[in-house]
Amino acid sequence: MTGAIVVDARGLRCPLPVIRLAARARDLPPGSTLVLLADDPAVRSDVPAWARMRGHAMADVAERDGQLTLTVVLG
Amino acid sequence: MSSSPLSRVVLDTSAVAPPRPEVLEAAREAWREGWSEPSGLHSEARQAAALLSAARQAVAEALGARSDEVHFTATPVTAAHGAVAALAHGRRRVGRRIVVSAVERAAVLAAADFVAGDDVTIVPVDQHGRVDAEAMVDALREPGVAFAALQHANGEVGSLQPVAEVHAVARAHGVPLLVDAGASLGHVAVGPSWDVLTANPSAWGGPVGVGLLVVRTGVRALLPGPEDADPFAPGGVSVPTAFAAAVGLRAALAAQDASDRRRRAIVDRLRAQVPATVPDVDVVGHPDARLPHVVTFSFLYVDGEALLGELDRAGFAVGSGSACTSLSLEPSHVLAAMGALTHGNIRIALHDGVTDDDVERFLATLPRAVAAVRERLGVSGL
Numbered sequence: 379m380t381g382a383i384v385v386d387a388r389g390l391r392c393p394l395p396v397i398r399l400a401a402r403a404r405d406l407p408p409g410s411t412l413v414l415l416a417d418d419p420a421v422r423s424d425v426p427a428w429a430r431m432r433g434h435a436m437a438d439v440a441e442r443d444g445q446l447t448l449t450v451v452l453g
Numbered sequence: 454m455s456s457s458p459l460s461r462v463v464l465d466t467s468a469v470a471p472p473r474p475e476v477l478e479a480a481r482e483a484w485r486e487g488w489s490e491p492s493g494l495h496s497e498a499r500q501a502a503a504l505l506s507a508a509r510q511a512v513a514e515a516l517g518a519r520s521d522e523v524h525f526t527a528t529p530v531t532a533a534h535g536a537v538a539a540l541a542h543g544r545r546r547v548g549r550r551i552v553v554s555a556v557e558r559a560a561v562l563a564a565a566d567f568v569a570g571d572d573v574t575i576v577p578v579d580q581h582g583r584v585d586a587e588a589m590v591d592a593l594r595e596p597g598v599a600f601a602a603l604q605h606a607n608g609e610v611g612s613l614q615p616v617a618e619v620h621a622v623a624r625a626h627g628v629p630l631l632v633d634a635g636a637s638l639g640h641v642a643v644g645p646s647w648d649v650l651t652a653n654p655s656a657w658g659g660p661v662g663v664g665l666l667v668v669r670t671g672v673r674a675l676l677p678g679p680e681d682a683d684p685f686a687p688g689g690v691s692v693p694t695a696f697a698a699a700v701g702l703r704a705a706l707a708a709q710d711a712s713d714r715r716r717r718a719i720v721d722r723l724r725a726q727v728p729a730t731v732p733d734v735d736v737v738g739h740p741d742a743r744l745p746h747v748v749t750f751s752f753l754y755v756d757g758e759a760l761l762g763e764l765d766r767a768g769f770a771v772g773s774g775s776a777c778t779s780l781s782l783e784p785s786h787v788l789a790a791m792g793a794l795t796h797g798n799i800r801i802a803l804h805d806g807v808t809d810d811d812v813e814r815f816l817a818t819l820p821r822a823v824a825a826v827r828e829r830l831g832v833s834g835l
Contacts, residue, residue: 392776392784393796393830397754400835420776420784420795427794431733431753 382411388445392420396428403434403452411437414448421446462811465772466656467608467636467747467802468529472701473658479700480660483693491692492682501692508692508699515702516638516667517645524666524685525695529635529653530560532664535676535685536631536649537564540600543673544629548597550574552628554584554614555790556607561633562786565602581739582612582791590622600629605643608636608656609774609787609800610738611720611747620646629672638665639705640744641713648672658804659701663694708805716803717745719812723801724748730820735794746803749774751788752823754832755797763822764799769815772800797823 385402387395395416403412414425425448426436433453440447463471472480487504489497509520516523526532541551549572551565556578565573576589584603593601601623606613616632623630632647639657643650649672652665666685668674676684683689705712720743728734733753752760757775764771774785775798784795827833 391782393754393756396796397830397832397835400754400832404835418776419782423784423789423792423795426792427735427751428753430792431735431794 382413382449384413384415387414387416387418387421389417391418392424395421396424399425399450400428400432403432403450406452408452410452412450412452414446414450416446416448417444419446421448425450461768461770462807462815463770464801464803464807464815465770466804467772467800468653469655469661470658470802470804471806472660472697473704473805475704476659476697476701480693480697483696487692487696491689504696505692508696511699511703512665512667515706516643516650518667519670522667522669524668524683525690525698526664526666526686527690528662529651529655529664532651532666532685533558533560533633533635534564536651536666536668536674537561537602538568539668539674539676539685540629540631540649540672541568542677543675544599548599550595550598552576552589552592552598552601554578554589554603556582556584556609556787557602557604558608558633558635559786561602561604561631569599578790580792581742582607582610582737582787583739583742584614584619586615586618589619593619593623593628594626598628600631600649602631602633604633604635605637605647606634606641606744607738607787608744608747608802609785610749610791610793611636611743612739613637613641613742613744617644617646620648623648629674636744636747639702640709640746642709649674654698654701657701657705659698659705660694663690663698665698712805713745716805716807719803719807719809720745720748722812723816726816727819730816731823737788737791737793737798747801749798749800751775751794752797752799753794754830754835755823755826756830757796757798759826759829760797760799760822763825764818767818767822769818772802774798774800797826 438449487501489501491502509523513520629648635653638652650667681687735751737749776784788795
């Protein structure tokens, strides 16, 4: 995943992970890839919902030992 | 309900609505006349038995059922747990599998998990929270299905479910359908498409402390347990409470048409006005096929707990399915199953006493409340 920008929101609870992700996405051009690391289970629903509302695309959602890794391609 | 500017406006009444005046009156009367043990043989006991029988009869008439099919239970959750356990046990020779929609109420999902564990098929819903009827029908046609459960409508987001369609196929395959009408009965016509039905008297402005379970004759629903006259309510229920519940249902049904028009108009106004005055909102639930009194919104970049607090201070009580408003880390399973935004969620359920003026004041308050929470989180321009 070369060129991907990582946003580490581990330890934060809703809605902060999505806010951190959105703040990073604001200044990036379309086509950029953002990777969110989080352990709040609400991101499983909220990041895809945010992507839908903002016109971004979900590329991947992975979970390992309670840690979630969500990959978004900005629209 | 008073509508003076300083009065509280309670918009969180999907499970417990304020008791109707008829209910308070019936309860007082029934406590005077029907306080005795209905199984006794003296006049006081027979009076209690007559009230309980009248309550069963009234509920049966409202549902197109027989009065011996009607069981009052201790609570709505007892009814849900009893229905699931009894169908699983009664149909154990056919199989163990239970087919449920992903958005059944927590009591149904927990009971299904308890009795069938990995043998529960969870059928997904669409973005509006309506179950995929084709997937549900395919699942219940598999061999070894004890029963299927599909709510009449979802109490969190208001969407109606395709119960008639699913029931027709279930019946053709001899699979009983449990229909949770807890959010619907007393608000919309529930129809005949069910084999076992559960409902919640406090949701129609009846009393708390009683649930409703109706089992059609011929359905194999056997609750394992010690010998009792009614295994669904061992030792019986409070007769005055059951009587008040039935009176409340009759009152709710008598008011249903007028209440439906009025409340649907308010919900239409909320669904149109909130997105017009608050940026970045997900209006959750089916736009047309829905309950007349429930509407749900999720506000992007908003902390649900903080928003509830802002609204509460301004005099408005609303519900929420956001994780940060509950003790659990998990957000509402209903919102998650729909792919809806789960944070910043508020749920509004209108009881009959909510006035147009209450709603206008709410509409004037909400944009300021959302903006205040967003400002504290520093999210302008995202």
